[in-house]
Amino acid sequence: MDALEDTFRTLSITRRLQPSEATYILDLSLPSCASSESDSLAVCCSNYSVHLHSRETLRQVGEFQGHTAPLCGVRFSHLSPHLLFTGSADGTLRSWDVRQPGSNATQVLRSDSTHLYCSFDVSCNDRVLCAGTEQVEKEESFLVFWDARMVQDGGESGSKMGGLLGVFSESHCDDITAVKFHPQQADRLASGATDGLVNVFDLSLGGEDDALVTTCNCDSTTSSLCWTGKYFDQLLCLTHDEGLHLWDVARPESDDTLTILSSADARTLVQLPNQASLEYFVGGSWMSDEERILLVGGSNNGKLHLLDCSGSGLKFIKSLNGGHSATVRCFQWDAVAHCLLTGGEDGQLLQWKAGAEEISVGKKDSLKSISSMQLKTKAHRKQATKKDRSKLA
Template identity: 50%
Template sequence: MESLVEKLRGLSVARRSRPKTPTYLLHAALRPSGPLAASCSGFVIHLHDRHTLDPLGQYRGHTGPLCGLCFAHGSTQLLYSASADGTVRAWDLRSPGTGAAQLFSSDASHCFCSFDLNCSDTLLCAGTEQVNDEDSFLVFWDPRKPDGRPLGVYSESHSDDITQVCFHPRDKDRLASGSTDGLVNVFDLSRGAEEEALLLTCNSDSSASSVCWSGPDYSQLLCLNHDQGLQLWDTVQLDTDQPLTIFSSSDARSLTLLPDGGSLDYLVGGRWLEAAEKLLVVGGANSGDLHLMECDSGGLRLLRSLTGGHTSTVRCFLWDAAGEALVTGGEDAQLLLWKPGRKPPAAEKEESMKSESALKLKSRPHKKHRYHREKTGRNKD
């Protein structure tokens, strides 16, 4: 049987989708079965067929930049999103185009820049931008409660924008957070108060851009930073004398990874591929080329470079294990489906290439920004 790594090496573009209005594609989410969701810089969420990328509908309601998407794990009906407008919203997948089924909010000063839902669908968490030049907050809600009011906040563990919150895939009470203050924290929420819940603090030596759980039992943490550095830690070593760091690079772009002697321009993110027991790290070039790498204690190793797809910076990716496909989205307004051994129809490829010159947008893939909401009003569905 062909290994998953071999399938990655055989990927080519199978489908392309481009919204009518040129816009950045920022985040993507996928259930084990069901539609694909993608958010864009126009504050809109698009639903697509996971196999064809055909549009299935969209959701509008957020009034600020979106900071993430997440499907409910135990329900086939709900999609969650969070935004710098200070709200987390639940959308009914049975009714695309309608308003939010539920709205969660907190203090009027909060602008969210990260969020996640735990594996039991019992807890939502959003991280805020820095408030009053000194504070940032982790805000928690129970999505089963209809009032949308927070259960509480953590306020002492970060001092700058909380760019990532990531629940453990199997432990509903384990949460990792990363911030532009350079810290990555791990909490056991079952312990209650923030001081007791904080299990581990790691220093990423730079502004953290993304964090993900990895390893066979999801006991490892991968952190990418805004300077394109990478750290991989083993949380099992927390109570031992062994070092936490499995691998570290202050700048992955300096590593000689590519056959032609070139290097990366940026890192997109990481994902643990459970079937292959590999940690996949995706990087790219400003031209749109993608580089798929595996990461472990030996460092980064190139698996495959993907060309002929995107024409600008890639912002998001996900691996569809059931469909054996890679999905990517970027600043060229393209959502791409990559499958082993597939080639796009000639007409479809030609059409997408013609529109390349229509979008000349350049940006760092993890650009820190400030979004200021009106203090006196809030959009509600």
């Protein structure tokens, strides 16, 4: 990670987009490297809208509206830079054509009327969409699958369950807070929930019982999942109480422990300089060129900390100051432009580059009105329960 560390150590703000209204930025997405000709990036906001921005300048170039409840994420298609997916607690997944800002959704996917989604993802070949539901009834939650190729004309006018492939109903018993397809194997899927379990499925093996190949226990509620490792055969799990777990899931049938690194409070694994405060983790990302995990943490006043995560622990790289003024919710490393993008509860969208000087974009008004909204930083903090499984890490 030496070359990238040198870049990270000189990161500074190059562009700052300040909000015109009091909304949080909850998640952001870039087109994949294979579709890097697109100049768009997408963010989902706390007012249920999706904003399109210029990837280079950050200026807003469009907006999509249609969801009626909090969004649980935004994802670009892996194969098309013009196709965008969103999921929501309103019980729908929607797709949008970024070439037509302001238009209606091109596709609306639903399942049972009781299903409210709190996570979703798209397979690497764009053929399957999967969403995790909130707990429907006592000890009932569902992984719902659709064929993304079954497009409905007019979006809202199609069959309410068009494209529905089926559900998994027995692998989790509480809100499914994270769903993550493998970056290269379209049939491989990981899911995490507030029941303390993280499951790995091979969808090519058939039904739910056969498809479930590994179950790991994080003893808490899953915040995010990330496939890591040279061959993407490791799984990084972060929890809502700042736990961190790294598992080797390459050989699920092995009798050896799957655990590479595990900490109930990973903030204790690293000492920051100048008595800086590490209060939460934003997420992790696998940096393929350097074969390292980038972990981003922060403090509630907006300061960010970049960390290198390995099987031996965490290593401090760089603190980013002078950017956000509240909790940061999302980040993404843009490998094409060699910059870091971050968004958070102050409503700001920031672009960080090596040795950059800040270029103002948008308003420079006080953000106190936004920070005072104080939405819950993390929505899922239920007491984790445990299930007996034959294979717990």
